Amino acid sequence: MINWARHGEWLALPLPNEQWKPLKPGAVEQLAVCLPVPRKYFLRLASQGCIRVEDQSVRLKIFPQEKPVFKPEAYPLDVLFEDEFTLVVNKPAGMSVHPSEAGQGGTLASAVAHYYETTGQACGIRHIHRLDQDTTGAVLYAKNEWAHVLLDEAMRENRIDRQYVAIAEGRFIAKRGTIDEPIGRDRHHAGKRRVTLNGDQAVTHYRVVQQMKSAALVEVELETGRTHQIRVHLSYLGHPLVGDTLYGGSSRGFHRQALHGERLLFPHPLTGDEVVVHAPYPSDFKKLLDQLSEK
Numbered sequence: 001m002i003n004w005a006r007h008g009e010w011l012a013l014p015l016p017n018e019q020w021k022p023l024k025p026g027a028v029e030q031l032a033v034c035l036p037v038p039r040k041y042f043l044r045l046a047s048q049g050c051i052r053v054e055d056q057s058v059r060l061k062i063f064p065q066e067k068p069v070f071k072p073e074a075y076p077l078d079v080l081f082e083d084e085f086t087l088v089v090n091k092p093a094g095m096s097v098h099p100s101e102a103g104q105g106g107t108l109a110s111a112v113a114h115y116y117e118t119t120g121q122a123c124g125i126r127h128i129h130r131l132d133q134d135t136t137g138a139v140l141y142a143k144n145e146w147a148h149v150l151l152d153e154a155m156r157e158n159r160i161d162r163q164y165v166a167i168a169e170g171r172f173i174a175k176r177g178t179i180d181e182p183i184g185r186d187r188h189h190a191g192k193r194r195v196t197l198n199g200d201q202a203v204t205h206y207r208v209v210q211q212m213k214s215a216a217l218v219e220v221e222l223e224t225g226r227t228h229q230i231r232v233h234l235s236y237l238g239h240p241l242v243g244d245t246l247y248g249g250s251s252r253g254f255h256r257q258a259l260h261g262e263r264l265l266f267p268h269p270l271t272g273d274e275v276v277v278h279a280p281y282p283s284d285f286k287k288l289l290d291q292l293s294e295k
Helices: 027-033 041-045 110-116 147-154 229-236 285-295
Strands: 005-007 009-012 053-054 057-062 077-082 086-091 135-142 161-169 176-180 183-185 193-195 203-211 216-220 259-267 275-278
Touching: 005 193, 041 053, 041 147, 041 176, 077 275, 086 110, 086 259, 135 147, 147 259, 161 229, 161 285, 193 229, 203 229, 216 229
Parallel strands: 135 259
Antiparallel strands: 005 009, 009 057, 053 057, 077 086, 086 135, 161 216, 161 259, 176 203, 183 193, 203 216, 259 275
């Protein structure tokens, strides 16, 4: 367990041992191997005067006052988890995580900027992963560069586990399985992806939670993070998502892909402890599931 405290813009951590008092030549570089951040980032903090050794603790200026890049816009944000380092929000359907072009409003980034502003938090907007515009569920944000560096690293090393639930068409023969098929751009349709030999490796694990007459509730975990991966892979199996017309699904009665980021698991960027966050089903997803279960 790491004992830490925040003092304004500064993070205070106990020193590894008393030999660091007072600060000696080269001590900062030696401290870099004792703290849970990449050495390059630590030394950059040192070069900017953002590291101090006082009494029996080291202080790092990792909570600077920042201005959001995105224009704040009022929106009733559903916060699932929050501390000094991270924020997890439940993204609604129809909202992009960030703008795709200059001046675009109505994004989750703008809603988060407004949340920070109204709660007195001078944080930049740093999303760690994205969801498609019509996919709902948990989205993780880093509140400072320390958290951003470590969570980006965790994402690259597949130490952030994202579990989704989807309602897919048809009856599954296999109740669980792994789809290991490369995904690339569709040359004939801008914005669409497809399974192709020349694509990037993509691995999806699925488990049928509930098989209904004409569709199934499927739990999905990603080993990679390709664009539209779940939608492409399940369609490739012959089970497009309900409402996903781009990949062969029917929009009769449901007008977006039935996909929800239900659980997020990540290592805390300071303590390393496992943080698990669950996002409840949105009302339209739950209503669709109830309707299909009754048939």
